[in-house]
Amino acid sequence: MRSCAAICAMLAVVAAASFLIQDSYILGVMTVTTFLAIWGQSWNLLSGLSGNVSLGHSVFIAMPAYVTVVLFQTWHVPVLAGALLGIAAAVALAAFIGAATLRLSGPYFALATLSASAVMLSLILHFSDITGGPNGIPIAFTEADWTNLEFDHTRSYLLVGLGLLCVVTIFVAGFRRSRLGFYVAVIKSSEAVARAAGIRIALVKVVIYCMSAALTAAGAVVYVFYLRFLDPGFLAGLTLSVEIALFAVVGGTGFLAGPILGAAFYELIDVVANARFGDVGGWDVMVLGFSVVVIVMTEPRGLCELALRLVRAGGAPARMRSVQREAK
Amino acid sequence: MTILLQAVINGLLIGGVYALAAMGVSLMFGIMKLINFAHGEFIMLGMYIAVVFTGVGIPAGLLGIYWVVIPTMVVTAGVGALFYVALLDRAARFGESPQILLTIGLSIGGIGLAQVVAGSDFKLPPNPVNGASLALGDITFQVGPGIAFLLAVAMAIWMAWMLKRTRFGKNARAVAESRETAEMLGVNAHHVFLVTTTISIALAGLAGALVIPYHYTYPSVGEDFVVMAFLAVVIAGLGNVLGSVLGGLLLGCIQSLTATYFDIDLSTAAIYVLFLAVLLLRPEGLFTAARRTV
Amino acid sequence: MPEPLLALRGVCKSFGAVRSLVDVDLVIAPSSVVGLIGPNGAGKSTLINILTGVYQPDSGSVIFGGKDLVGVSTAQRARLGLVRTFQRPSPIVDLSAIEGVMVGGLVRGLSRTDARAEAQAHLARLGLRAEAERSPRTLPTGRLKLLDFARVLMLRPKLVLLDELMSGLSGGELEIVLDTIDALAAEGIVFLVVEHLMEVIQRLSRSLVVMDAGSVIAHGPPEQVVRDRRVVEAYLGSDALATPC
Numbered sequence: 057m058r059s060c061a062a063i064c065a066m067l068a069v070v071a072a073a074s075f076l077i078q079d080s081y082i083l084g085v086m087t088v089t090t091f092l093a094i095w096g097q098s099w100n101l102l103s104g105l106s107g108n109v110s111l112g113h114s115v116f117i118a119m120p121a122y123v124t125v126v127l128f129q130t131w132h133v134p135v136l137a138g139a140l141l142g143i144a145a146a147v148a149l150a151a152f153i154g155a156a157t158l159r160l161s162g163p164y165f166a167l168a169t170l171s172a173s174a175v176m177l178s179l180i181l182h183f184s185d186i187t188g189g190p191n192g193i194p195i196a197f198t199e200a201d202w203t204n205l206e207f208d209h210t211r212s213y214l215l216v217g218l219g220l221l222c223v224v225t226i227f228v229a230g231f232r233r234s235r236l237g238f239y240v241a242v243i244k245s246s247e248a249v250a251r252a253a254g255i256r257i258a259l260v261k262v263v264i265y266c267m268s269a270a271l272t273a274a275g276a277v278v279y280v281f282y283l284r285f286l287d288p289g290f291l292a293g294l295t296l297s298v299e300i301a302l303f304a305v306v307g308g309t310g311f312l313a314g315p316i317l318g319a320a321f322y323e324l325i326d327v328v329a330n331a332r333f334g335d336v337g338g339w340d341v342m343v344l345g346f347s348v349v350v351i352v353m354t355e356p357r358g359l360c361e362l363a364l365r366l367v368r369a370g371g372a373p374a375r376m377r378s379v380q381r382e383a384k
Numbered sequence: 385m386t387i388l389l390q391a392v393i394n395g396l397l398i399g400g401v402y403a404l405a406a407m408g409v410s411l412m413f414g415i416m417k418l419i420n421f422a423h424g425e426f427i428m429l430g431m432y433i434a435v436v437f438t439g440v441g442i443p444a445g446l447l448g449i450y451w452v453v454i455p456t457m458v459v460t461a462g463v464g465a466l467f468y469v470a471l472l473d474r475a476a477r478f479g480e481s482p483q484i485l486l487t488i489g490l491s492i493g494g495i496g497l498a499q500v501v502a503g504s505d506f507k508l509p510p511n512p513v514n515g516a517s518l519a520l521g522d523i524t525f526q527v528g529p530g531i532a533f534l535l536a537v538a539m540a541i542w543m544a545w546m547l548k549r550t551r552f553g554k555n556a557r558a559v560a561e562s563r564e565t566a567e568m569l570g571v572n573a574h575h576v577f578l579v580t581t582t583i584s585i586a587l588a589g590l591a592g593a594l595v596i597p598y599h600y601t602y603p604s605v606g607e608d609f610v611v612m613a614f615l616a617v618v619i620a621g622l623g624n625v626l627g628s629v630l631g632g633l634l635l636g637c638i639q640s641l642t643a644t645y646f647d648i649d650l651s652t653a654a655i656y657v658l659f660l661a662v663l664l665l666r667p668e669g670l671f672t673a674a675r676r677t678v
Numbered sequence: 679m680p681e682p683l684l685a686l687r688g689v690c691k692s693f694g695a696v697r698s699l700v701d702v703d704l705v706i707a708p709s710s711v712v713g714l715i716g717p718n719g720a721g722k723s724t725l726i727n728i729l730t731g732v733y734q735p736d737s738g739s740v741i742f743g744g745k746d747l748v749g750v751s752t753a754q755r756a757r758l759g760l761v762r763t764f765q766r767p768s769p770i771v772d773l774s775a776i777e778g779v780m781v782g783g784l785v786r787g788l789s790r791t792d793a794r795a796e797a798q799a800h801l802a803r804l805g806l807r808a809e810a811e812r813s814p815r816t817l818p819t820g821r822l823k824l825l826d827f828a829r830v831l832m833l834r835p836k837l838v839l840l841d842e843l844m845s846g847l848s849g850g851e852l853e854i855v856l857d858t859i860d861a862l863a864a865e866g867i868v869f870l871v872v873e874h875l876m877e878v879i880q881r882l883s884r885s886l887v888v889m890d891a892g893s894v895i896a897h898g899p900p901e902q903v904v905r906d907r908r909v910v911e912a913y914l915g916s917d918a919l920a921t922p923c
Binding site: 111160302340348353 | 419421471474475478479480481482483484485486488489490491492493494495496497498499500503504603607611614618649650652653656657659660663664667
């Protein structure tokens with residue numbers, strides 16, 4: 057598929073280019089962007105395609121991260137095994153939440169996902185014996201060991217991340233052309249029409265929830281070893297979920313490159329703000345938040361749409377792009 | 385027994401602010417079918433505006449600081465009107481998803497803006513209300529929350545009167561029932577929406593102004609109130625503005641009781657679990673006859 | 679006598695104090711085009727919703743192809759061959775017109791290639807070939823209704839409930855649809871056509887069901903039914919009968 061191949065090619069180029077970059081700050085920024093993009097892409101599988109905005113995706117980041125790290129540090133379970141368990145736990149949680157929220161849509165669905173994320177945070181803070189409470193868990197680094205996702209160089213995490221992002225993007229591209237992708241599109245427009253067409257709505261919803269959770273979790277378990285620190289305020293906080301939703305929207309939920317562009321945009325604001333204003337916090341969320349307002353009011357299809365318009369130089373809006381059309 | 389009574393009293397007083405916040409959210413939700421995820425940030429805005437006004441001066445006397453309430457409400461009402469004219473007027477034609485994203489974007493953007501402009505530090509203008517309390521026998525009444533509670537009740541009474549007796553109230557209820565029908569009968573829906581938004585945001589400003597004497601002001605302070613507001617609105621059911629007032633008071637009590645008898649973290653978790661339970665089991669609300677599914 | 683395709687016995691449905699369906703008995707043979715008419719409020723929409731599983735009857739039974747439909751979801755019924763079209767179908771925004779139609783084939787288990795081919799055939803038949811790749815958002819209601827019709831045909835249904843399909847169609851579209859229904863009926867698909875347009879009803883129906891106030895008041899060949907005094911009364915009021923025709 058055209059845009060998928062183009063994106064993967066671009067990511068390969070970035071991976072190659074990273075060997076020419078020695079500045080650890082830049083490599084760090086690239087790594088953060090990559091993992092945010094993974095989460096944005098996985099979130100889009102659930103919310104962008106179905107139209108139901110989830111504001112609680114951080115549960116699929118925090119829970120697998122905690123499962124993997126606690127199993128590793130307390131019970132010495134090898135990270136790769138623990139990661140699989142963490143991902144499985146995220147999928148189970150997704151099945152549960154997906155089934156529970158079947159009848160909800162719009163703001164009610166958003167509020168339910170927000171609440172789920174808040175409950176997760178409370179539980180993490182409360183069971184501090186296991187989770188370390190608000191102080192989190194520092195991850196002890198002994199020696200480079202790829203089976204335990206311990207790399208001594210940022211670039212290794214970046215490369216793993218880029219590979220994962222490729223996989224996730226290919227998965228999402230394939231999904232949109234698949235049977236399920238069609239069903240989701242029908243459900244998004246009208247559940248009544250979907251039912252009349254014989255689509256098992258409940259099953260579809262739960263399955264995509266699980267898929268989205270699995271991909272999000274995969275990114276989370278790697279990222280947390282890059283961070284070397286499990287911070288509940290960040291991983292389980294309400295803000296991260298909202299940020300992911302917002303930058304994916306800014307990038308453009310209808311595009312395969314949308315969440316990636318959105319993540320890059322968001323990280324760019326951070327870099328610029330740090331450079332110009334140093335330690336004054338708030339610039340990144342401020343610009344992100346207001347960008348969403350601007351995008352929703354002017355070009356709801358996002359930055360990708362704006363980019364396409366520029367490329368077409370004439371300024372005419374792109375025709376409705378249906379990803380499925382390219383699969384003949 | 386005294387502990388229980390004290391906890392309930394504390395809860396009702398705290399609940400006053402939740403009720404004020406809930407009224408604002410419920411009004412917009414009921415009439416405009418829009419959940420304003422940024423409502424907490426409008427409260428925060430009200431708080432910062434009130435703090436700025438206190439910079440002008442705080443007259444002597446226990447209640448001196450409350451002079452800022454009126455000017456704050458005026459300013460936030462203006463902001464509300466601007467909010468409607470610039471954004472909501474056009475966004476009314478969007479679907480639910482864009483509306484959610486719009487207000488969430490505004491919410492996060494507002495928090496960032498506050499951080500950039502005012503800094504992350506916690507502000508509390510020195511004033512006699514902070515920490516002051518009245519004792520009646522074994523029970524103490526905190527003055528700050530108490531005044532907020534009284535004003536919440538006053539606004540609830542005013543709201544009830546406004547919705548039932550004024551022409552605007554009747555028009556608003558007609559639009560809430562069915563916009564198409566109301567417009568056919570000659571009601572100007574845009575005008576109704578403009579006034580609704582203005583009142584809703586003014587109520588947020590009021591809540592903010594009432595709270596600054598005893599509650600810290602900082603960029604993400606909105607979260608403290610808005611969760612309770614949303615929950616009160618959901619419990620009461622779509623459009624049940626007065627029910628949301630009761631909901632706010634009830635939630636204040638629940639928070640106070642769980643904090644007294646258990647611990648803070650569980651208190652927060654309990655609220656969210658209650659929220660989830662209502663959303664999943666009875667999204668049409670607890671105070672309404674089951675009429676609609678969401 | 680062949681087993682009926684659809685049999686309703688004693689179906690009742692009330693909404694609060696409103697009795698929408700009162701003791702509805704209806705039997706539809708496996709080969710026919712049945713018109714369903716009745717004044718507003720007669721219960722036609724409720725009947726469609728009962729048949730498709732949107733509502734459960736308060737009492738009575740609905741048997742389709744020998745199978746009791748109690749507890750069977752709308753989606754399951756569609757897969758069993760009981761489908762309906764919508765009076766005002768929503769456009770499926772993220773798919774092109776032909777993709778929206780393909781969905782029916784995918785549900786049936788076809789591969790995407792086969793579903794696309796079959797959808798193309800249906801679109802050609804209904805005169806929609808030009809619109810195949812367009813976004814449904816750009817199409818007028820008439821075209822959307824035809825797409826909806828094509829989609830349910832892709833499910834290879836046994837019984838198709840047409841809910842006011844004809845209104846909103848142009849003259850040319852109407853002709854194509856009527857011919858299509860005739861052809862498909864000849865192949866064995868049963869249509870239950872809910873309509874206000876009498877010419878359509880008379881042209882299509884081999885038998886006519888008339889409802890009024892929640893019950894079936896007549897069921898038989900059209901020429902017979904329109905002369906039934908209860909039918910005349912239902913539509914025109916009892917004064918009409920006082921006038922000798």
